[in-house]
Amino acid sequence: MKIFYVMLLSLCSTSLFAQVLKGKISTTGDFPLADVYLQNLRSKKHAHTNEAGFFLMKDVRRGDSIRVTLLGYLPVTTVVDGFVMNISLSPANFQLNEVVVSEGINHLSSVAAVDLATSPVNSSQELLRKVPGLFIGQHAGGGKAEQLFLRGFDLDHGTDINISVDGMPVNMVSHAHGQGYADLHFLIPELVEKIDFDKGPYHADKGNLATAGYVGFQTKDRLDHNSLTLEGGKFNTFKGLGLINLVNDAKQAAYVAGSYMKTDGPFEASQDFKRLNLMGKYTRLFNNLDKLSFSVMHFNSSWLASGQIPQRAVDEGLISRFGAIDANEGGKTSRSNLNLQYDQFINESTSLKSSAFYSRYDFGLYSNFTFFLNDPVNGDQIKQQEGRNIYGLQSVLSKKYSSSAADYGMQFGAGLRADQVKDIELSHTLNRQTTLEQVQFGDVSEINAYAFLNTEIDMGKLLINPAVRLDYFNFKYIDHLNGNFAARTGKATLSPKLNFLYNQSKDLQFFLKMGKGFHSNDSRVVIAKKTQEILPAAYGADLGASWKPAPRLILNAALWYLYLQQEFVYVGDEGVIEPSGKTSRKGIDFGLRYQLNNWFFLNGDMTYNHGRALDEPEGANYIPLAPPFTFTGGLSMKDLNNFSGSIKARYLASRPANGDNSIIAKGYFITDANVNYTWKRFTFGIITENIFNRVWNETQFATESRLQNEPLPVEEIDFTPGTPFSIRANVSLSF
Structure with missing residues (x-):
């Protein structure tokens, strides 16, 4: 008893x-x-x-x-x-000692929050630079998607990085210019609330192209205040921005935003770059905690470009660094997005998040990379063009369970993305006016259906995260140059993930991440070449830690390895494929965030990358344009007697431009700075780029080309010159 x-x-x-x-x-x-x-x-x-x-x-x-x-x-x-x-x-005021590093499987989320809070962004390019180790380069007059580098990859325009905005994909599959083409210029940077990113193929909710990593941007649901901004500066640069609240109360919020930008750029031939951005968003919160969001975006831009120029033309005095061989390069593009999201909270442990989106996209680009190599009379100018509709939907059910031994979390998601591309074209043209030859012309239909299961077993200090993802792709191509011949094929792939996180305390986390990812190949390659490497796999592993050894100091480090089954790359500029075979990459990432006092912040990120092609002999197995070392860092000042600002530096090491390392793409070290002063409702700012006016090449390629007077082609570095010293001033009114 x-x-x-x-x-x-x-x-x-x-x-x-x-x-x-x-x-x-x-x-x-x-x-x-x-x-x-x-x-x-x-x-x-x-x-x-x-x-x-x-x-x-x-x-x-x-x-x-x-x-x-x-x-x-x-x-x-x-x-x-x-x-x-x-x-x-x-x-x-922002305080680094409030950051908790033991957040979850995305160990970089706290780093992203720190960087966005201490150093706000001024452009869509700077948004991508928030990812430690991610470098970007522009080589087509400001309107084309940037070239990306991450973890020893030349990602081209997005081949091995998954980018999204509010869950809507940015990457374009089977694109006229390149697989995974990711043009982020439709996003107004001042509207970004949160940046979610991680490196490697370790997340079940991220599918195609998420091999080197992913970046997810989340826009604001509401504005803190209305604002109008005017900006102008060197190279006849002008920007206007308006952010206006329509409704802003506890239950609902709505705003509209618009931005217009123009610049001539530093080139001898004006870029005549123009871009218009518009966005509206409505958010409704219901009494049962459900949330509805609806957003509309539109952007269009047009530009001229001096393009990539050969080093020998500059050395021989034929043109200056900011001159052009073919001044008729350039293009125009536009994208309109509709995005609907509904978050339903069924009970205290269950929720359902659903979304649907539609995008209308148009793209036209004129380029000349080889000058007079193929056509000594008319030149080698090409046109790449397409019109695209994208449809997508996704639902994710989240459920939490508890027992005396552990807590359990489960997310089951399923979705569909469909790309319908009309009149995708590659043509040989003259002066943008005359089509000399159509190399490719047809319609692409590509559908990706997927489902994933993500589980979390929380045993106190140890979190185990097994997950799996299933993707099915259906590819169709109608070839207008071959009697409208149509062909279709399909392929499925399974991607398992397994992550371990050990939280010693809220200030120290160890992690081991392992997973399989993939990138798809272009539909035209899949159909025309009947390749079996439709969805080549990527296998990765990360071992590292996030640590706060002091209240205002955050350190993160990782050892990583990534193996790609096949870098079977479609070269949209030539309509051919370049099978580069199996590759392996490994490296070290290290990052630091430190708050010196209440208003002064220091950050730095270094990466070492070693990559080789596994099917090539020693000495000829370098991966072209894969950077072996990168560094980004800076000092930020926030809210010091109404002053704020930053000085930021980035270093990209010299790298092999071809397989035997006989041609080198030169590295660069560039420093930018800005300062702002707030007086009542006004903020005055100065933005500078390349403050030491260094001579540098932003993008570089080993290219075989021929000038008009040359009897034989030459292979060497062709480059786009980096921006010289530039300064802009702005004024903002908040109300």
Whole structure:
């Protein structure tokens, strides 16, 4: 009988003193706050809020102290009196000591939040530079998607990196210019709320092209205030930006934004670059915590380009560094997006997130990379053109379970993306006016259906994350140059993932990530060449740690390896394929974030990369344009007597431009700076680029070309010169 009473008392004690705490975290105006970190100071258990600001925390007793923190808000410590707790946080100056590094499988999420908070971006190019180790280069007058480098990859325009905005894919598959083409210029950078990124193929919700990594941008649901900005400077550069709230209360928000930019650029032949961006977004919060978001985006741009020029033409004095061999290069492009998202919170442990999008995309580009190599009379100018409709939808069901041994999380998702490309073309042209020969002309239909299961087993300090993804692709090509011959084929691939995270404390996390990813090949290659390498696989592993050895210091490091089954690359400029075979890459990533005082921040990222082609003999197995070393870093000043600003540097080491390393693409070290001063409702700013006016080549390629007076072709570096010293001034009015 005594034993019975002891057991009964124990059960009563458990129910009375160890219960589940739930509630909502919001800010002024009852706006919900996502990703708030809550820690029980007694049990060391922690929880996070979801997008509705809602949280659940186990093993909580009356009298426990709960610490609530979020970057950019004053921390709160409260004592548990009841088991429903609603807290409002107040905005405050950014403090690095509030960052928690043991967030989840994406160990770089805290780094992204720090960088975005301490050094706001001024352009869509700078958005991509927020990813440690990611370099970009422009070589077509500012309107074309940038060339990307990450983890020893020349990613071209997006072949091995998955980029999205509000869940909508940016990459264009089977694109007229290159596979995975990712033009981010439709995004207004001032509207970015959050950047989510990671390196490697370790996330089940990221599919095609997510081999070297992924970047996901999330736009703001509401604006803090209205603003108008005017900017102007060197090279006849002008920019106007307007951000206007239409509705902004606890239940709903709506805003519109517009941006217009023009510049002549530093080249002798004016770029005549023009870009218009428009966006509107509406968000509705319901009483049951459901959330509806609807956004509309549109952009169009046009430009002229001096293109890539051969080094010998500059050395011989035929042209200057900012001259052109073919001044008729350039293009125009546009994209319109509709995006609908609905987040349904079924109960305290279950939610369903659904989205659907539509994009209309048009692209036209004139280039000349080889000058007079193939046509000594008319030159080698080419036109690449397409019109595209993209449809997509996705639903993700999330469920959480608990037991005495562990907490369990599950996300099951399924979706579909369909690309319908009309009149995709590669043609030999003269002066943009005359089509001399159509090399390729047809219609592409590409459908990707997918499903994934992601699970998390939280055993306290150890989190185990097994996951799997299934993708099916259907490719169709109608060849207008071959009697409208149509062919279709399909392929499926399975991508397992397995990640381990050990959280020694909220300030120290170790991780081991392993996974398989893939990139698809161009539909025209799949159909015409009947290749079996439709979805070549990538296998990767990361071993590393995130650590806060001091309250205002964050360190992160990783050893990594990546093997690609086949870099079977479609060269859109020539309508041919370049099978480069199997490759392996390995390297070290290291990052640092340090807050020197309340207003001064230091950041730095270094990467070492070693990559080789496995099917080539020693000495001829270099991977062209794969950077062996990169560095980015800077100092940021935030809210010092109404001043803010930053100085930022980036270094890209010299790299082999061809397989035997006989041609070298020269590295560069460039420094930019900006400063802002706020007076009442006005902010005045100065933006400078290349402050030391260094001579540098932004993009470089080993190219065989021939000038008009040359009897034989020459293979050497062709390059686009980097921007010389540039300065712009701006003024903003907030109201």
